[in-house]
Amino acid sequence: xxxxxxxxxxxxxxxxxxxxxxxxxxxxxxxxxxxxxxxxxxxxxxxxxxxxxxxxxxxxxxxxxxxxxxxxxxxxxxxxxxxxxxxxxxxxxxxxxxxxxxxxxxxxxxxxxxxxxxxxxxxxxxxxxxxxxxxxxxxxxxxxxxxxxxxxxxxxxxxxxxxxxxxxxxxxxxxxxxxxxxxxxxxxxxxxxxxxxxxxxxxxxxxxxxxxxxxxxxxxxxxxxxxxxxxxxxxxxxxxxxxxxxxxxxxxxxxxxxxxxxxxxxxxxxxxxxxxxxxxxxxxxxxxxxxxxxxxxx
Ligand SMILES: Nc1ncnc2c1ncn2[C@@H]1O[C@H](COP(=O)(O)OP(=O)(O)OP(=O)(O)O)[C@@H](O)[C@H]1O
Numbered sequence: 001x002x003x004x005x006x007x008x009x010x011x012x013x014x015x016x017x018x019x020x021x022x023x024x025x026x027x028x029x030x031x032x033x034x035x036x037x038x039x040x041x042x043x044x045x046x047x048x049x050x051x052x053x054x055x056x057x058x059x060x061x062x063x064x065x066x067x068x069x070x071x072x073x074x075x076x077x078x079x080x081x082x083x084x085x086x087x088x089x090x091x092x093x094x095x096x097x098x099x100x101x102x103x104x105x106x107x108x109x110x111x112x113x114x115x116x117x118x119x120x121x122x123x124x125x126x127x128x129x130x131x132x133x134x135x136x137x138x139x140x141x142x143x144x145x146x147x148x149x150x151x152x153x154x155x156x157x158x159x160x161x162x163x164x165x166x167x168x169x170x171x172x173x174x175x176x177x178x179x180x181x182x183x184x185x186x187x188x189x190x191x192x193x194x195x196x197x198x199x200x201x202x203x204x205x206x207x208x209x210x211x212x213x214x215x216x217x218x219x220x221x222x223x224x225x226x227x228x229x230x231x232x233x234x235x236x237x238x239x240x241x242x243x244x245x246x247x248x249x250x251x252x253x254x255x256x257x258x259x260x261x262x263x264x265x266x267x268x269x270x271x272x273x274x275x276x277x278x279x280x281x282x283x284x285x286x287x288x289x290x291x292x293x294x295x296x297x298x
Pocket of ligand 1 (some may be wrong): 021022042043044
């Protein structure tokens with residue numbers, strides 16, 4: 001009987017600084033197979049966390065265990081790297097390589113077997129991301145969305161146990177986005193996937209687990225339903241702009257949607273409570289510049 005590989009990601013008290021700036025502040029995490037959505041505003045620490053998980057950046061102080069292995073030990077770090085796929089934010093590729101040659105080169109670096117096995121794997125991932133017909137195109141001739149899909153193909157090579165995707169759907173058209181969701185959700189049956197994104201629709205469609213960072217700290221770690229529960233009673237719709245510094249926006253029918261962090265009371269007489277979306281819940285959690293985050297959501 002073959003042993004089931006350990007696919008967990010465990011962090012204990014990870015604090016990562018850049019000089020005097022603290023990017024991660026005492027982060028504890030425990031992730032397993034399925035898709036975890038990593039949310040947070042610009043500068044919250046998402047990319048720093050992803051780079052620590054990708055072993056691209058040392059984790060500073062605290063403990064990290066990836067796939068049952070210790071990334072501070074060189075041989076274990078090599079094993080982790082063979083078993084992980086990483087799509088970094090703004091990937092940049094050699095522009096003169098063809099799509100096929102580029103992935104083949106990545107496969108060599110990842111030590112994915114001999115030439116035939118490698119080429120089979122490159123063809124497989126090119127088909128998965130819908131780029132097989134463009135395999136002989138040079139990277140510089142691909143569109144931005146196609147380059148993003150090429151980066152995804154590179155991350156998918158070797159069926160990784162841990163897949164780290166930093167803003168993967170930037171530049172994808174709606175059809176490709178659905179294709180991406182299907183691909184990732186199938187992979188996440190067995191693998192641990194971490195999806196860092198500002199696209200809340202992708203999180204709603206894919207993630208069974210959400211982690212939200214704010215100024216380097218974990219401010220939410222749980223199921224989407226639990227995040228929605230916190231927002232219930234704080235989202236309203238009614239006529240007119242209630243003003244008073246609350247987060248609100250005009251809907252296409254002229255009514256206003258209003259968030260009342262902290263207060264479970266309507267912002268005006270004619271306002272009725274509505275079911276929160278994940279975006280409402282996220283905005284209530286982290287607050288919007290000029291407003292306070294929801295007391296109840298902290
Ligand atoms: N190489 C670096 N040197 C110094 N400071 C950095 C460096 N990289 C990131 N930072 C700082 O660390 C903090 C966290 O940045 P990080 O890129 O992890 O945030 P993020 O959540 O990924 O943001 P975004 O959503 O904008 O991509 C920010 O204050 C940022 O300015």
